[in-house]
Amino acid sequence: MKSLDRVLSSEVARELVQKSGPGESTPVVGHRSPLAGLARRRLGFADVLGQSLSAVAPTGSAAVTPVFIVAAAGHGAVWSAMIAVVVTVVVASSINIFTRRMSAAGSLYTFTAKGLGPLAAFCAGSALLVGYGFITMFALSEAGNYVTVFISKMTAGSLDSSLLTAATIVVVGAGCTVVMARGVQLSTRVTLVIESFSIVVILGLIAALLYTVDGSGAWSNFSLEGVGAAQIATGTVIAITAVVGFESSAALGAETRHPFSAVPRAILWTALGSGLIFLLSVYSQSLGFADIDGDISTSAQPVNQLASSLGVSWIGTVLDVAVAASFIACALASATALVRVLLSMGREGVIPAVFGQTHPRFKTPTRAIGIAMPVLVTTAAVMVAVRPSVSATAGLFLAASAIGYVIAYVMVCLAAPMFLRRIGELTTGSVLVSYSAAAALISILILFGIDELSSSEPWGVTIALVTLVLALGWFGYAAMTRPQTVRRAGLYDETIAEDILVNPGAM
Amino acid sequence: MKPPVSSDFGGRQPGAVKNALTVLEEVALRGPGVTAQQLTRNLGLPRATTYRLLNLLVQQEYLVRMPDLTGFALGRKVGELANMAAPPRLSKAASTVLADLRLQISVAVHLVDFHIPDTVRILDADPRFPAPMWQHDVRKHAGTAIGHLVVADDDPLSAIGNDVRHRGYAMVADTALADEPHLAMPIHDDAGRLLAAIILTGSATDDAETVSILTAARNMLGALL
Numbered sequence: 001m002k003s004l005d006r007v008l009s010s011e012v013a014r015e016l017v018q019k020s021g022p023g024e025s026t027p028v029v030g031h032r033s034p035l036a037g038l039a040r041r042r043l044g045f046a047d048v049l050g051q052s053l054s055a056v057a058p059t060g061s062a063a064v065t066p067v068f069i070v071a072a073a074g075h076g077a078v079w080s081a082m083i084a085v086v087v088t089v090v091v092a093s094s095i096n097i098f099t100r101r102m103s104a105a106g107s108l109y110t111f112t113a114k115g116l117g118p119l120a121a122f123c124a125g126s127a128l129l130v131g132y133g134f135i136t137m138f139a140l141s142e143a144g145n146y147v148t149v150f151i152s153k154m155t156a157g158s159l160d161s162s163l164l165t166a167a168t169i170v171v172v173g174a175g176c177t178v179v180m181a182r183g184v185q186l187s188t189r190v191t192l193v194i195e196s197f198s199i200v201v202i203l204g205l206i207a208a209l210l211y212t213v214d215g216s217g218a219w220s221n222f223s224l225e226g227v228g229a230a231q232i233a234t235g236t237v238i239a240i241t242a243v244v245g246f247e248s249s250a251a252l253g254a255e256t257r258h259p260f261s262a263v264p265r266a267i268l269w270t271a272l273g274s275g276l277i278f279l280l281s282v283y284s285q286s287l288g289f290a291d292i293d294g295d296i297s298t299s300a301q302p303v304n305q306l307a308s309s310l311g312v313s314w315i316g317t318v319l320d321v322a323v324a325a326s327f328i329a330c331a332l333a334s335a336t337a338l339v340r341v342l343l344s345m346g347r348e349g350v351i352p353a354v355f356g357q358t359h360p361r362f363k364t365p366t367r368a369i370g371i372a373m374p375v376l377v378t379t380a381a382v383m384v385a386v387r388p389s390v391s392a393t394a395g396l397f398l399a400a401s402a403i404g405y406v407i408a409y410v411m412v413c414l415a416a417p418m419f420l421r422r423i424g425e426l427t428t429g430s431v432l433v434s435y436s437a438a439a440a441l442i443s444i445l446i447l448f449g450i451d452e453l454s455s456s457e458p459w460g461v462t463i464a465l466v467t468l469v470l471a472l473g474w475f476g477y478a479a480m481t482r483p484q485t486v487r488r489a490g491l492y493d494e495t496i497a498e499d500i501l502v503n504p505g506a507m
Numbered sequence: 508m509k510p511p512v513s514s515d516f517g518g519r520q521p522g523a524v525k526n527a528l529t530v531l532e533e534v535a536l537r538g539p540g541v542t543a544q545q546l547t548r549n550l551g552l553p554r555a556t557t558y559r560l561l562n563l564l565v566q567q568e569y570l571v572r573m574p575d576l577t578g579f580a581l582g583r584k585v586g587e588l589a590n591m592a593a594p595p596r597l598s599k600a601a602s603t604v605l606a607d608l609r610l611q612i613s614v615a616v617h618l619v620d621f622h623i624p625d626t627v628r629i630l631d632a633d634p635r636f637p638a639p640m641w642q643h644d645v646r647k648h649a650g651t652a653i654g655h656l657v658v659a660d661d662d663p664l665s666a667i668g669n670d671v672r673h674r675g676y677a678m679v680a681d682t683a684l685a686d687e688p689h690l691a692m693p694i695h696d697d698a699g700r701l702l703a704a705i706i707l708t709g710s711a712t713d714d715a716e717t718v719s720i721l722t723a724a725r726n727m728l729g730a731l732l
Contacts, residue, residue: 012528013589014589016531016589017581017585018534018582018587019535020536020581021537029539030574100562100566101572113577260565261567263568339552412675423543424577427555450534494574495573498569498583499582500539500580501581501585502587
């Protein structure tokens with residue numbers, strides 16, 4: 001409908017102005033946005049897309065996750081990935097019901113508040129904080145991991161890898177903190193550049209794999225013989241962890257120039273694009289391993305192994321850099337979203353107001369950054385230094401964050417139809433989309449929980465649940481002692497008087 | 508209101524555009540706060556169509572949602588489009604003040620306003636001289652007296668801001684073109700924001716007499732605009 005711009009000439013616009021009446025009742029409109037202090041209306045579509053893409057870290061996921069899916073679902077891995085992508089796109093459409101209509105910094109927390117009220121919002125908010133917090137720690141850990149791998153390859157030395165990884169985490173974390181504090185445009189540009197580079201590399205690898213691999217026996221590799229539904233389901237659960245994060249541009253709504261068109265598009269394109277990259281990675285890696293008669297599930301560095309066995313080992317090294325970069329961007333993007341959810345909650349008063357403060361010049365939530373980042377960086381670094389396996393620690397963080405994300409997605413999908421009903425825009429299609437997404441996610445969540453809890457080390461789920469209970473406890477306490485904050489839940493970048501046309505002649 | 512048929516539109520989806528304009532017109536008529544259901548009922552369009560159009564118009568910011576999210580209003584963007592070409596007419600009292608001012612000053616005296624963000628419009632051009640061909644975009648006026656006023660408004664503590672506040676007006680020493688803004692006397696609204704300005708072009712001098720005449724005129728206009 002870009003053509004509307006050309007057709008709406010100033011003549012037509014003037015007629016509209018002259019016709020505009022005062023309305024039946026005086027609407028209540030404030031003069032200052034509740035999110036004043038942030039860099040309002042600054043970011044373009046590319047920045048917002050970069051934010052969502054980076055939070056997903058498609059390259060990182062493509063390198064790290066397929067192994068686990070194949071381990072769980074065998075030949076059904078590609079089917080698991082496909083189901084995960086479909087569910088993701090449906091969830092994205094559900095979230096876009098909100099992003100097309102509201103611009104906020106609290107993302108899914110705010111959206112849930114508008115649909116289902118404060119209690120549900122607190123559930124979603126806690127889950128979202130768990131999701132963003134743990135994925136930041138996961139990304140920092142994996143970034144440290146891949147940087148250490150790269151350095152080890154270069155130096156061929158026997159450096160104490162745990163300490164080196166921990167040190168990398170601290171350095172990367174500090175760098176992210178500075179970039180985040182300096183300005184939202186800087187953060188999004190950095191993540192866009194880094195992530196674009198790493199996506200190009202992974203696409204290159206996929207292309208190389210598909211080109212060199214003998215695809216003649218391809219389909220037999222994906223037959224569902226001997227693969228049970230439960231295995232496919234578990235594989236799907238793991239695959240979902242690879243694509244979470246696509247919604248993170250919702251947290252930048254207030255800082256986007258055209259939020260109602262840029263954010264929904266960024267969310268949908270990211271869900272589709274990163275889903276596709278992931279699907280292709282699972283497909284090509286499965287093929288590749290089948291071709292070399294290898295067992296992908298026992299490979300420590302599957303992509304490197306594939307690359308060397310296919311005679312393109314240099315790609316493996318480049319990929320180490322690309323994956324590390326992807327995870328650095330992921331940490332930056334996820335933390336960016338995290339601090340904005342904290343800002344929203346701080347402004348409402350449901351957590352201490354200091355979280356809601358912004359820097360007068362940089363227009364970023366510097367207090368929230370200054371409180372959250374040291375906690376996350378220290379936790380990740382200490383855990384990595386103390387525990388024997390970086391991958392295991394990272395896996396723990398990933399599992400915990402997946403629980404958080406999926407719960408938040410469930411809440412927002414349930415909230416969407418209620419929201420539409422409240423504002424009088426309910427349609428059958430939206431009900432179907434949202435509730436089926438919620439149903440799919442709930443099943444995934446239950447299966448994931450069962451799978452984790454029945455494993456030998458269910459720490460991921462345990463940590464997530466403990467954190468959730470603590471967070472909910474806090475919110476419950478806040479609600480009891482400061483009931484006015486409960487009423488304020490769901491703060492967003494609402495229309496202010498300046499945004500509305502006022503016809504001087506009609507007054 | 509007849510939707511204009513634009514030849515470069517190509518005739519694609521003419522119905523959709525017509526509906527969009529109809530929706531805009533209806534929101535204008537009903538005033539801020541009209542709901543999606545009211546619009547569907549009044550216009551007789553299918554529900555899904557109305558919702559889709561409303562979302563599109565909100566995306567393009569021709570419409571905004573009210574804070575409680577249940578109603579719509581025309582966005583400021585429509586007003587900006589409307590006022591681009593022809594600004595509102597001056598009241599008779601304001602015109603008289605300007606006319607008196609022009610009797611006392613020999614160079615060109617124009618009145619501009621800054622009502623629309625990032626835009627400067629000529630409210631009243633001096634009839635004794637050719638109408639100035641100034642750009643609407645305020646950013647193209649950087650370095651001129653108008654540009655200095657805007658800088659002083661945005662950033663009062665900057666060097667330019669201090670200078671303007673101290674003198675009470677902005678003045679640029681060398682002007683290349685005869686009709687370039689040379690001396691700009693700002694007019695502020697009650698909240699202290701830059702509302703309009705009296706602009707002198709040509710070889711204006713800021714001697715004490717001129718400044719006091721301008722200040723008097725500015726004070727009178729401040730009450731009338």
